[in-house]
Amino acid sequence: MNRSDRRTGLAALGTVLLLIAGVAESAAASGTERSGTRHAVASGAGDREKREAAALTGTAKLYRSAGDDITFTFDAHLAAKDDADPTKATGTFEFSHYVNGVGARAKAEVDCLLTGGRVAVVSGVITDSDLPGAEGRRVGITVHDLGSHDRLGYSWASVGSPAETGALPACVGSAPFEKVRRGTGDYRVVPWRPKL
Known part of the structure; x- marks a missing residue:
């Protein structure tokens, strides 16, 4: 594998890792939102108006x-x-x-x-x-x-x-x-x- 192919391979690997990290972060945020929503609904404080100030x-x-x-x-x-x-x-x-x-x-x-x-x-x-x-x-x-x-x-x-x-x-x-x-x-x- 020559130097140019190696650089292309590393760039592709970097892109894949960034995409995986982005998907994982998005899934974690979505899970947090769902978890927070479940907690809010369970506690009866689903929106800002129901939460104490x-x-x-x-x-x-x-x-x-x-x-x-x-x-x-x-x-x-x-x-x-x-x-x-x-x-x-x-x-x-x-x-x-x-x-x-x-x-x-x-x-x-x-x-x-x-x-x-x-x-x-x-x-x-x-x-x-x-x-x-x-x-x-x-x-x-x-x-x-x-x-x-x-x-x-x-x-x-x-x-x-x-x-x-x-x-x-x-x-x-x-x-x-x-x-x-x-x-x-x-x-x-x-x-x-x-x-x-």
């Missing part, structure tokens, strides 16, 4: 080298019908921080939820807490959903206590600077896709 759910503990026991739990949702107004979000979130058994806990009623991609900012007013001065305060939390490496930030990071946040506007949090401790839980963010 945004959500932040899950529970996990934060990592602290000193061994602090810090837990955040979220159950926040924005219904599809309220897609244009994140302040109509509903649900609750809870958090606690203990060191050697001493600390406090709080529960808040959600009053705003904004999500974009894998990042969520949720705010709420504390309705129940054993931390003096915390009840009635609005707090905001930011979560970055990174699978087993989730991150979290909270509005009182610069002042030290949820009781000292002042008059915080709805849906304001801080950069997600804290890390979730591996194996303690996971957060899930459903991205908001408003009609712009």
